[in-house]
Structures are given as C-alpha cells and as structure tokens.
Amino acid sequence: MVAMHVRDHIEEVVRVVSTETPEPGTAARARRGLARPQQLRASPFRDAQQGHTPLRDGLIRDSWRRCVATHGLDPTRLQEARILPEARVREHRERLEDLIRTARFGLESLHRRIAGQGYVLLLSDARGVTVDFMGDPTFDNHLRRAGLYLGSDWNEAHAGTCGVGLCIASGEALTVHQTDHFDATHVGLTCTCAPIHDVDGRLAAVLDISALRSPTPKDSQHLALQLVQDYAHTIEMANLERRFRDRWLVRFSLSPDFVEADPDCAVALDDDGRILGMTDRARRLLAGQADGSARDPSAVIGRHFNELVDFDVERLGDLGRGAATESCGIEVRSGRMLYAHAAPPGPAPAARSRPDALRRGTHGLPAPLAALTGGDPAILAMLGRAARLVEAPVAIMIRGETGTGKEYLAKALHQSRRKPGPFVAVNCAALPESLIESELFGHVPGAFTGARARGHAGLIREASGGTLFLDEIGDMPLALQGRLLRVLAEREVLPVGGSRPVPVDIRVISASHRDLMAEVRAGRFREDLYYRLNGALLTLPPLRERADLDWLVGRMLADGAADPAGHRLDPQARLRLRAHHWPGNLRELANALVCARAVSTGGVIRVTDLPEDLQAPALSAQAHAIGPHPRAREDAEMLRMVLKSHRWNVSAAARALGIDRTTVHRRMRRLGIRPPHRVEG
Ligand SMILES: Nc1ncnc2c1ncn2[C@@H]1O[C@H](COP(=O)(O)OP(=O)(O)OP(=O)(O)O)[C@@H](O)[C@H]1O
Numbered sequence: 001m002v003a004m005h006v007r008d009h010i011e012e013v014v015r016v017v018s019t020e021t022p023e024p025g026t027a028a029r030a031r032r033g034l035a036r037p038q039q040l041r042a043s044p045f046r047d048a049q050q051g052h053t054p055l056r057d058g059l060i061r062d063s064w065r066r067c068v069a070t071h072g073l074d075p076t077r078l079q080e081a082r083i084l085p086e087a088r089v090r091e092h093r094e095r096l097e098d099l100i101r102t103a104r105f106g107l108e109s110l111h112r113r114i115a116g117q118g119y120v121l122l123l124s125d126a127r128g129v130t131v132d133f134m135g136d137p138t139f140d141n142h143l144r145r146a147g148l149y150l151g152s153d154w155n156e157a158h159a160g161t162c163g164v165g166l167c168i169a170s171g172e173a174l175t176v177h178q179t180d181h182f183d184a185t186h187v188g189l190t191c192t193c194a195p196i197h198d199v200d201g202r203l204a205a206v207l208d209i210s211a212l213r214s215p216t217p218k219d220s221q222h223l224a225l226q227l228v229q230d231y232a233h234t235i236e237m238a239n240l241e242r243r244f245r246d247r248w249l250v251r252f253s254l255s256p257d258f259v260e261a262d263p264d265c266a267v268a269l270d271d272d273g274r275i276l277g278m279t280d281r282a283r284r285l286l287a288g289q290a291d292g293s294a295r296d297p298s299a300v301i302g303r304h305f306n307e308l309v310d311f312d313v314e315r316l317g318d319l320g321r322g323a324a325t326e327s328c329g330i331e332v333r334s335g336r337m338l339y340a341h342a343a344p345p346g347p348a349p350a351a352r353s354r355p356d357a358l359r360r361g362t363h364g365l366p367a368p369l370a371a372l373t374g375g376d377p378a379i380l381a382m383l384g385r386a387a388r389l390v391e392a393p394v395a396i397m398i399r400g401e402t403g404t405g406k407e408y409l410a411k412a413l414h415q416s417r418r419k420p421g422p423f424v425a426v427n428c429a430a431l432p433e434s435l436i437e438s439e440l441f442g443h444v445p446g447a448f449t450g451a452r453a454r455g456h457a458g459l460i461r462e463a464s465g466g467t468l469f470l471d472e473i474g475d476m477p478l479a480l481q482g483r484l485l486r487v488l489a490e491r492e493v494l495p496v497g498g499s500r501p502v503p504v505d506i507r508v509i510s511a512s513h514r515d516l517m518a519e520v521r522a523g524r525f526r527e528d529l530y531y532r533l534n535g536a537l538l539t540l541p542p543l544r545e546r547a548d549l550d551w552l553v554g555r556m557l558a559d560g561a562a563d564p565a566g567h568r569l570d571p572q573a574r575l576r577l578r579a580h581h582w583p584g585n586l587r588e589l590a591n592a593l594v595c596a597r598a599v600s601t602g603g604v605i606r607v608t609d610l611p612e613d614l615q616a617p618a619l620s621a622q623a624h625a626i627g628p629h630p631r632a633r634e635d636a637e638m639l640r641m642v643l644k645s646h647r648w649n650v651s652a653a654a655r656a657l658g659i660d661r662t663t664v665h666r667r668m669r670r671l672g673i674r675p676p677h678r679v680e681g
Helices: 002-021 025-029 044-049 057-069 086-095 095-116 137-145 161-170 218-243 279-289 313-317 376-391 406-415 432-442 478-490 516-521 527-534 549-558 572-579 585-599 621-625 630-645 649-657 659-670 676-680
Strands: 121-125 130-134 174-177 188-195 203-212 248-253 265-269 274-279 329-333 336-345 395-401 421-429 467-471 507-512 536-539
Touching: 002 057, 002 406, 044 248, 057 161, 057 218, 095 121, 095 130, 095 203, 095 218, 095 376, 130 406, 161 174, 161 188, 161 203, 174 218, 188 279, 203 218, 218 265, 218 274, 218 527, 248 313, 265 279, 313 336, 376 406, 376 536, 395 406, 406 421, 406 467, 406 507, 432 478, 478 527, 507 572, 507 649, 516 527, 527 649, 549 572, 572 585, 585 630, 585 649, 630 649, 630 659
Parallel strands: 395 507, 395 536, 421 467, 467 507
Antiparallel strands: 121 130, 121 203, 174 188, 188 203, 248 265, 248 336, 265 274, 329 336
C-alpha cells in the first residue's frame, strides 16, 4: 500500500509538472528523465480517496513546477533528508543568534502547547537550515530520518516542495500537507510554517511545526496554522521592542480595548517620526497606504509616519497609557480607522543605571569581561560575542584546553549580569558518581542510606536565580544526562526520592576540554543534551596562541603579591616564558609565577627561578604531549620547587603559597612528592 501511495504521488507530480508548464521550454526540462504523461497509470485509488488533483492549491503546483524547471529536481528520484554537519549548523545559528535569543521564550511556550499532539518545532533560517529544534527525544531516530532535526536543510532547491521551502519562496504562512510534498519521501509529513521577519521587513526565519503522522484532510491543520502565525507575530513584536527600546513604539489594533493588551502590529519611530522598524503585519497595513507595492518593505521603512497615517507625530504623547478611546483613534490614508498606543523611548541601553560591576571596562566590554585580556584580537572578538550573551536566556558552552580560563570566563559572564544571583560551580569530573545525582538534584529526607536527615536542596536549586556552571560536563555519567536534560527543558528539578518537581530558574554555563561532538559520536554524550547546552559556543584559545602573554604575566605578578612593588621578570626569563608551549595554559603560567615569585630574591625573577622545564629551551609540542596530565605535572613541579626553596620545611612553603600546612601535606601525598631524606632512605 505504501509503495502504491508513493507511485501514485510521483505520477501526480509528473503529470502536473509536465502538462502545465508556465514558461516556454520548461516542459522539455520537466520531462527530462521522467515518464511521459500518457504512459502514466490512472490512479483510481488516489482519485477516489483524495480527489484533489484538480484542487491542489496553486502555490503547491507552482512549487512543483519550480522544483523541476528551476531546481532540476526529479520526482522519481527519492532523496533522504539532508542534515548539515555540526560546524555548518553553528555558522547558520550564530548568524541568527539575537533573534533566537529573543524568540526562545515564545518557542518554548509554543513547544509546550504542541508537544503532546505529536508535533515538533523547528526554527529555520532564511535559507531553510534548521537552527533550533524542539522535539521528543524518544522519537529521535524517526525524526532525524524524516529531517525533523537540528541542521536539516529544507530549502526548496534541495528538499523540493516542503513547508519551510515554500514559506521562504512565497513569504506566506502555509501548510504543506502529506502529498503536497514534491519528494515522495516526505509524503507522511505535515508541516505548517509562518515567516518571521526582521524589523526591516526582510525574511529572517521560518517557524515550523511538523508531525510525522496526521489525519488525511489538510483542514486538520487549520489550528496549527493559526498557532504558528500568532507565535511568529509575537516573536516579531518582541524583536521590535527589544531592538527599539530607546525609540517611540506605536502599537495598533482594530479595537481600542486590545491595543495595549494584544496589539495587531507595531512600528518604531525616530524623534522626527520616521519609521525605523516594523512588524510584518504593520508592513502589510502600511505599505498599502503608500504608493509602493504592499510587499515592499521600502514602501514603509524610512517613510515619515505622517505620510502613511493621518496623525501628527507631535501628538504621540497623547497616545499614552489610558488615553481616552476617541483620542487614540487614527485614520490610515485609505480611510480605515485604527486604534494606537504610543510608548515613549526608554533609556538607551548604555545609559541605564548599572551596578559597579557592569561599568564599562576597556574595549567597550563590561568590566568583568574586559579584565580577561590585554587586547588579544581573537579573545576580544570572542568577548564581544560573550558581552551580547550576558543577559541572554541561552545556555552557553565554553570550549578550551585545560587551564585556558573557562571558569574565569563563566564567572565574568555571571558578574556582568544586571542581577547575577548565586554562582554555583559543579565539577562533574570531581564528584563521585555515587553522589553526583543527590548533590546535583538534591534529595528528600531519608531518600537513601546516608542521606542528610533534613534532606538536601541540591546544587541546581542552590543556583536558582543565578548561574549553574557545569565544569567538565563531558564527564557527566550518561544516566544522569537524561535527568539534566529534563531539568533544562522543563525548568524544574525532581529531588532523589521526591515525587514533586520543584521549579528552578537557572542560567546554565557548561565547559569541557573534551571534543563533545566526538563524545556524542562515540555514544558517551547525549546529542540532545549537547544541543540544549550549546545555545551559544564560546571558545578560549590556548595560551601559546595568545598575543597578550606579557599583560597576563604582569597581571598575575601583581595579583596577590605581598609587596606592593611586586616582582618583575628579567629579559631572559621573559623570553623563556614566551618560547614555552604552555600545555597547562593559564593555570600553568599562574603556577609557574607563584613558584618563581617564592624562590626569587630582590624582586627580580630570573631564568633559574622558573620551574625546571621552563629553564631549559622550549620543548616541542610533542614532547609536551608525553607524560602525566599537564595540570598534575605542573602542580607537582611547582610544589616541589617551593618545598625545595624552603628546604622542605612544609610550614614555610605553606606560608609562601598562602595555604595551610595540611593542604600542603595532602597535595604532597596526592602528587607523590616525598622529601629527599625519605627518598634517599
Ligand atoms: N583571566 C585570567 N587572569 C588571571 N589568571 C587566570 C585567568 N584565567 C585563568 N587564570 C588562571 O588559570 C587557572 C585556571 O583557570 P580556570 O579554572 O578558569 O581554567 P579552566 O579552563 O576552567 O580549567 P580546567 O579545564 O582545568 O577546568 C586559574 O586558577 C588562574 O590561576
């Protein structure tokens, strides 16, 4: 039966594209490699059951023809959904980052409404690449195969007639239902899409809700269509409000009672009354009033408000909150009556009162972020992106070799927030596997042997209202990854032994020095969790690639120096630092300087004061790759140096390092360091 459906479908597509070709010459191209129409078998099954060949909507028929004539697709050749590689998806996603951030709340709210009905949600960019996806992890494989997945490419040129592709081509909200699809591979799907426009009227994204199974009549998707249109409109409104907070915002409605609560559309104006931005419904409303085409955003953007509506912008203040109904009526040039509400400009983002921590540092960055670099161009570019993410409700993933400062960056992001709340750092590699679940999610009293008598809120709840930093996330046991995913998706946590989930409001920053995508491929890390954590990716370069080493050295030497004059490096020692490969990155540098400061005399650090492997000319990267973990090796090296310089007097070494004696003894045991007389003995 399925094969029959497929054959019927191909026959119908071939007949439509072969018999009704819009442009001269396309018929020949359409027939290229296809069965001739008169050879096609009539299909009583299809005609009796659906009978919609002649009714197939004009947009669909035009798209089928385009698929053959313009895109050179062949309906007899079925193609699997195309999923782009992760790096390409990230590029597409980064370009749409601001919009995704603004849309996030709306997308999650829409997803909650449709998830129980078998739909998944996709947000595609204007080229048809899925840059955000919310689906049901239980159907992961089916969804992926059907192309309902992050990174799937639904551009009409590759995928044939489909919801996203046709929405991009037509600019209209629509449903492409089952056999509306060009490629028979997709005839099981129903896809309902609405365009999301940027404030200048350009298509920015497509909001799509799709299902693997649906009733045969296309009408069954009517409500789905209303829903995506409403959410696309709400996202456009949120985007306009965010972009033009410091401008006049005029909202319109057909009803005076709804103009504030649920406006139909809105425009942003500059002080002279010129239109700076709009929602798409405003473009439709106002472009018709201008002499240009109703589809043309330039008929509206840049025009003076007075040219399109009968209203003097000097009177915008009269359209404020609670204005009498009669005073908020506005006549558009066609004579139609609308009701308007005007919100005056808020303070410009930069001029808002900010706590001290947010005062601008150098390079136009918030001070905590600016403090991370002395001007390295790659880091500055990354910090510029980081600054834009400070208040964004997206999960941030930080990537970088060990010791590159991932936790420092996470803290700086946190401190740059207007209301930072608590910062809770969890090292997933350091927590024993048996404890990680109850430590993270908490437990109720008596949940297990050894549980705390009064129960435990857990680190996730402790971070509520602030930031949860998940360090070494790649080491999180697979079984707990699913639970973490649920916390992130549902924004609530279920304590061990508990039956009632507790809502949490956390912002998650995760870090790993592992290649997490490789972990995903190896089946050790859940792909859905990876994408959930990777709302935005920030990469810290290794120290050997940084151009601000001298600045870092100066800063580290000044930090915590006992004497205000600090220490300085002699030129030879500086050269050694510059030539070193730094496998342990900033941690290795900080340790080397603590050690050098402790053993140096007269405030000058010489080559002989540096740890042993820095005294020798630089080793090759390969040589550095051999041996114990760089962090352990560095820690051991530093501790041995300090102990040696204090004649193995643990108390003196502890004072020099600013830690207590027991910590020194513990570290010596952990790092296998023994005083020489014992070694000799
Ligand atoms: N911007 C910085 N300024 C001064 N010191 C820094 C900076 N960043 C990192 N460090 C030094 O490097 C050490 C390691 O930093 P951090 O813990 O943030 O690195 P990490 O990348 O999270 O390490 P790991 O991969 O081992 O978890 C810090 O303890 C500090 O000594």
